[in-house]
Amino acid sequence: MHLLIIDDNEELLYALQQLLIDAHYHVDIAKTLGEGDECITQKKYDLILLDWMLPDGSGIDLLIQLRKEKMRTPILLFSSKKEVEDKVEALDGGADDYLEKPFSNIELLARIRALLRRESVQKQTLLEIGNLSIDFSSRSVLIDNTPAKLSAKEFELLELLILNANTVLTRYQISEHLSRDFDHVSASNIVDAHIKNLRKKLNADELIQTVRGVGYMIAQ
Incomplete structure (x- = not known):
């Protein structure tokens, strides 16, 4: 996997580079938007780590530019900005x-x-888990070749759990994803209700595991 880090804080930049090399990633670094853009034009990356504030401009501007150019490489934006509005701006910009x-x-x-x-999962239009067949392009699910009638929220929940397989998601994380409203995140019992309905419709109580006191996960 080839990763690119764009950050002007040299201490953090080199520390991250070594951390990721130790984790067996191939890592390139850039200290400005210009250097980062040049790296991106010369090589295809599997993931880009992008700082918000850089000497020659805003990481958000590069993010928006790359998305306008239809570049689909995952981008993780990091910043000292902590307001909800900043997070929304980053995600709306394409992070x-x-x-x-x-x-x-x-x-x-x-x-x-x-x-x-x-x-990796999204590149697979079709994914099979046990007796389930999930088509991400048509947002449909088959159980033993029989269509399952899932609501839009239920499919989003299933997709979220699959894309984060083997990772425990808290009720808050799930609710935040489903509501898309960072100021009014739904109560945790709403998440539990969605999980209950999804398990029932898929007839898959064992597929979606409950991690007591934390949340839910799909193990693969």
């Missing part, structure tokens, strides 16, 4: 994830694994 500085190495590596796994 696949947003991480606040300072962050732990463990969390960063987990976010990277999740994004790379999601990208």
